[in-house]
Amino acid sequence: MQLRWFALVVLSLLMWATPAQAGRFLQWRFREAENRLTFSTDTGVQPTAQLLSNPTRLVIDLPGTQLGRSSVNQRVGSLIRRVRIGQFNRFTTRVVVEMAPGYTIDPEQVQFLSARGRQWSVILPEPQRIGQQQQTDNLSIPNFRVTQNGFFIRTNATRLRRIDVDRSRDRRTIDIEFKGADIPENLLDLRRVELDRYGVEEIEFKDDDRLILTVAPDSPDWTVSGGSLGLSIVPRSGRVLDNDRPTANDDPIIIAVPRPDPSTAPPPTTTLPDDFRVPNARVLTMIDPGHGGKDPGAIGIGGLQEKDVVLPISLEVARLLSERGVSVLMTRSDDRFISLQARSAASNRARADLFVSIHANAISLSRPDVNGVETYYYTSGRRLAETVQRQILSEISIGNRGVKRARFYVLRHTSAPSILVEVGFVTGAQDAPRLADPAFRDQMAQAIANGILIYISENF
Ligand SMILES: [Zn+2]
Numbered sequence: 001m002q003l004r005w006f007a008l009v010v011l012s013l014l015m016w017a018t019p020a021q022a023g024r025f026l027q028w029r030f031r032e033a034e035n036r037l038t039f040s041t042d043t044g045v046q047p048t049a050q051l052l053s054n055p056t057r058l059v060i061d062l063p064g065t066q067l068g069r070s071s072v073n074q075r076v077g078s079l080i081r082r083v084r085i086g087q088f089n090r091f092t093t094r095v096v097v098e099m100a101p102g103y104t105i106d107p108e109q110v111q112f113l114s115a116r117g118r119q120w121s122v123i124l125p126e127p128q129r130i131g132q133q134q135q136t137d138n139l140s141i142p143n144f145r146v147t148q149n150g151f152f153i154r155t156n157a158t159r160l161r162r163i164d165v166d167r168s169r170d171r172r173t174i175d176i177e178f179k180g181a182d183i184p185e186n187l188l189d190l191r192r193v194e195l196d197r198y199g200v201e202e203i204e205f206k207d208d209d210r211l212i213l214t215v216a217p218d219s220p221d222w223t224v225s226g227g228s229l230g231l232s233i234v235p236r237s238g239r240v241l242d243n244d245r246p247t248a249n250d251d252p253i254i255i256a257v258p259r260p261d262p263s264t265a266p267p268p269t270t271t272l273p274d275d276f277r278v279p280n281a282r283v284l285t286m287i288d289p290g291h292g293g294k295d296p297g298a299i300g301i302g303g304l305q306e307k308d309v310v311l312p313i314s315l316e317v318a319r320l321l322s323e324r325g326v327s328v329l330m331t332r333s334d335d336r337f338i339s340l341q342a343r344s345a346a347s348n349r350a351r352a353d354l355f356v357s358i359h360a361n362a363i364s365l366s367r368p369d370v371n372g373v374e375t376y377y378y379t380s381g382r383r384l385a386e387t388v389q390r391q392i393l394s395e396i397s398i399g400n401r402g403v404k405r406a407r408f409y410v411l412r413h414t415s416a417p418s419i420l421v422e423v424g425f426v427t428g429a430q431d432a433p434r435l436a437d438p439a440f441r442d443q444m445a446q447a448i449a450n451g452i453l454i455y456i457s458e459n460f
Contacts, residue, residue, distance in 0.1 A: 023041045023042055023044075023045055023064050023065045023066070024042045024043075024065065024066050025039070025041055025062065025065050025067045025068065025085070026039075026041055026042055027039065027040055028040075028072070028085065030076040030080075030097075032076060032077040034123065035123060035124040035125070036121055036122070036124075037083065037095075037097060037121070037122040037124070038119070038120065038122075040118055040119045040120070041065055041117075041120075042118065043117075043397070044117025045062045045063065045064060045117055045120075046259060047061060047112070047120065047257050048060070049112070049254070049257050050253060050255060051104075051105070051107045051253040051255060055101050055103075056098075056099040056104040056105065056130075057098040057099065058096070058110065058122070059096050060095040061095075061271065062094070062095070063092050063271065064092075064395060066087070066091075067085065067093045071085060071087070072085035079100050079103050079126070080097060080098075080099060080124060080127060081098050081099060082096075082097070083095070083097055084098065089274060090446070091395050097122075097124065100127065102130055103128065103129060103130065104130050105124055105125050105126075105127050105128070106125050107253045107255050109124075109125035110123070110125065110255050112257045112258055114258070141186075141187070143186060143187060144187060146195070146197055147232070147253060149234060149253045149254070150198065150222070150232055150233050150234040150253075151195070151197075151200070151203065152231070152232050152233070153187065153230050153231045153232075153233070154184065154229060155182060155183065155184060155229075155230045159276075160178050160179070160181055160225065160226035161179050161180045161459070161460070163176065163177070163178045163223060163225075164176070164178070165221065165223050165236065167221060170217070171219075172214060172215065172217060173213065173214055174212065174213040174215060174221065174222050175206075175212050176212070176224055177209060178210075179209060181226060181231055182208040182209065183205050183207075183208045183209070183211065187205045188208060191204065191205060192204040192205065193205075198219070198235075199215055199216040199218070199219030199220075200213050200219065200222070201214040201215065201216070202214045203233070211224075211233075213233070220235045220236060221236040222234065222235055222236055234253075272457065277324050277325040278325035278456060278460070279325065281325055281327040282327075283354070283456050283460050284326075284327040284328075284329065284351065284352045285326050285328050285329075285352060285354045286329050286331065286347040286354070286355045286356070286414075286416065287314050287321075287328060287329070287331070287356055287358070288314070288330070288332075288347075288355065288356065288357040289307075289313075289314035289330065289331070289332055290306060290310050290359035290360075290420075291307040291359075292307050292311070292332050292334075292335055292336050292337055293307075293335060293338075294337050295337055296308075297360065297362075299426065300360075300362055300365070300425065300432050300435075301365065301426065301427060301428075301429070301432040301433075302436070304426045304432055305426070306359065306362065306426055307335065309360045309435045310358045310360055310423070311332075311333075311334075311335065312441050313423060313445045313448070314330065314333075314358045315330075315333060316441070316445030316446070317356070317358070317445045317448050317452070320445060320449035321449055321452060324449075324453055326452075326453070326456065329346070329350055331343045331346055331347075340410055340413075341409075341413070343357070343414075344409070344413035344414045345413075347414045347416055347418075348413075348414065348416075351415075354384065354452065354455075354456075355410070355417070355419070356384075356388075356418070356419055356421065356448070357410050357418070357419065358423065358448070360423050360424060360435060361374070361422040361424065361425045361426070361427075361431075362426050362427045365427050367427065368427065368429035370427070371398070371425050371431045372399025372401040372424065372425070372428075373393070373399065373401060373421070373422060373423055374389070374401035374402055374403070374421075375388055375389040375392075375404070375421045375422070376403075376404050376405070376408060376421075376422070377403070377404075377405060377411060377417075377419050377420075378406065378407060378408065378418070380416075380418070381411065381419040382405075383455065384417050384418075384452070384455050385403045385419040386403050387451045387454055387455040387458075388419060388447075388451030389402070389421075389451070390451070391447050391448070392421075392444070392447040392448065392451065394447075395447040395450065396443055398434075399430070401422075408420055421448060423435065423448075424444075
């Protein structure tokens with residue numbers, strides 16, 4: 001009896017202690033003598049880093065991290081001048097280290113060290129006056145520039161998609177095709193630029209959406225990435241993130257951050273630019289809240305009904321997607337019964353591009369220890385399932401039950417790539433109180449919507 005009471009107290013303490021967010025930014029420090037910035041978070045994080053110019057600043061993003069207090073803007077020294085820390089978006093804390101005007105750092109010498117992904121040290125090289133280095137790289141070709149780790153092409157387009165990189169068998173050429181940006185005409189007229197920089201001998205502009213690099217056989221793979229001002233041709237190690245504050249001379253330089261101990265790190269995440277929008281409502285997504293009406297779905301702790309959990313989440317997902325320009329239809333938007341057949345048929349009739357069914361899981365009430373999120377696909381929804389599952393885990397601290405293949409009716413009979421997200425267990429001691437909480441449901445909806453938007457940004 002007493003033991004049981006004790007167990008209940010421990011359980012409720014654990015539930016109380018479960019943070020709604022993946023991680024919290026704890027503290028930071030800059031040691032001027034060592035050019036060393038240290039910071040810590042309460043859970044493992046995989047930062048991303050880039051170097052922006054004018055003034056030169058190292059921008060470090062911590063996905064899945066909440067600052068949880070007011071922003072920092074502090075002078076820390078003379079050449080490495082300022083540290084700014086703020087909440088970049090709802091789920092990302094951004095740390096910016098700013099150099100004195102006219103000074104820059106060699107991005108290849110920036111060193112990241114971590115202890116279990118929670119304690120990070122960033123050691124910066126001594127800042128150098130901007131000048132010499134750039135002059136030797138000045139090719140004076142309009143719309144083309146050699147940057148500090150690659151090449152930059154000025155274009156008016158911003159949203160790259162379907163990037164296709166193909167390296168020849170002898171490793172001497174890399175053929176890069178892409179959609180979403182056009183190589184400027186003066187470069188197409190020029191046809192090729194001889195470089196001999198970073199192991200790249202020349203770049204041939206094959207077409208407005210295709211370029212071929214001739215490289216040394218030991219050169220890394222290269223790719224293009226899109227920024228707000230143009231294309232960066234960069235070693236294939238990372239993507240360009242949303243700019244800190246883009247100016248006319250910004251060429252983001254991606255800095256590779258080593259992975260911390262994988263057992264404590266959250267899965268890698270993709271950042272959706274804040275201004276991402278689907279133009280002309282050209283992607284149609286069918287959102288399918290499970291159950292409804294006479295069919296309550298699973299019933300869990302305290303009588304929590306699946307149909308009441310999944311409807312508000314689905315409505316919020318629909319709202320968030322519409323806000324970004326996605327066309328959205330729902331199989332139900334109120335508490336009514338819809339057959340499985342009718343759900344798939346509605347999607348097929350509307351020729352939806354994506355189908356996302358939202359459910360909550362259940363197991364016997366005697367198994368409150370079973371908790372977590374899982375996402376199902378049957379055939380074509382696999383990558384969508386992986387993207388959504390990964391996004392949920394990066395934004396929310398919840399158990400990971402993985403991406404699974406299953407022969408659910410709606411997955412088998414819907415022509416669009418389709419997935420079924422189980423947002424947690426109504427029978428789970430950890431999940432149930434959170435699924436009953438409107439704030440948590442909104443957070444879950446946000447993560448699912450972000451996953452769908454990332455998939456759309458990569459595939460449409
Ligand atoms: Zn269900």
